[in-house]
Amino acid sequence: MKFLRPLLSLLACWFAAPLHAQNAEPQNTVIESEQFDWRSTDTETTSVFTGRVVVTGTNLKLTCDRLEIVATRKGDPAATIGKIESFKSFVATGNVRIMQGDREAACGRAEVLPGDDKIILTGQPVVVDHSVNWTWTGDELEMLRGERQIRGKNARFTGPPIKDLGIDKPKPATPAATEAPKQP
Numbered sequence: 001m002k003f004l005r006p007l008l009s010l011l012a013c014w015f016a017a018p019l020h021a022q023n024a025e026p027q028n029t030v031i032e033s034e035q036f037d038w039r040s041t042d043t044e045t046t047s048v049f050t051g052r053v054v055v056t057g058t059n060l061k062l063t064c065d066r067l068e069i070v071a072t073r074k075g076d077p078a079a080t081i082g083k084i085e086s087f088k089s090f091v092a093t094g095n096v097r098i099m100q101g102d103r104e105a106a107c108g109r110a111e112v113l114p115g116d117d118k119i120i121l122t123g124q125p126v127v128v129d130h131s132v133n134w135t136w137t138g139d140e141l142e143m144l145r146g147e148r149q150i151r152g153k154n155a156r157f158t159g160p161p162i163k164d165l166g167i168d169k170p171k172p173a174t175p176a177a178t179e180a181p182k183q184p
Contacts, residue, residue, distance in 0.1 A: 029057040031067070042077035045084065046070050053092070059101060064110075065094025087114045096123075102131035107141075117145040133160045 034051025047069045055062040068091045075083040090112035092098075098105045108123015121127070121141045127150065128135045138155035 025058075027056070027058045029055070031055050033067070040073060043072060044070060044088070045073050061099045062092060062097070064092040064096040067092050087112075089113055093123075096121075103127070103129050105141075119143045119145075134158070 031049055031053065032055075033049035033053040035049070037048045037050075039046050047067075049067040050065065053062075053064045053067045055067065068089075070088045070090075072085045072088060073083060074085040092110045093108065096105075096107050096110045098110060105121055105125065105127045107121040107125035109121070111120045111122075112118075113120070119142070121143070122139070124137075125141045126135065126137050127141055127143075135158040136150055136152060136155060137158075138152035140153040141155065142151040143149070144151070
């Protein structure tokens, strides 16, 4: 599973944890599931994990019902296990939850597309940043790597209360305006 570390590091970058969390001591990537299937062709390797999938790594935990990883491979096409060249996709489905630092996402499907530098969350996605009490929801949320940007379709943003700016409040009367004019 050593080849998954770069992909999980990429995933962690999208969720942009606080700087102190990113400097955490690197941990091995561990994937646990009830079932596992690994298949290779001359050009690709597909790994499918099903049933209570739990992925843990450096400052990252992902849980889901199914995880499919597709990577291009290089080297000898006749080799039983080819050398991983790059990741095409990383798709988590069913009760997806991604936790990193003070941030977490929950959805029905999370698709990481390293070539496009984005993660697409669908299936009633919710992204919460507990450190600032912000929540994003929508039909689809798209997070762009390195841009600190979230895009959404039919999206809703909820944040902490904003201080009352007093726009609708009447101004108090000034003392000069309330005094009666003096008679000579």
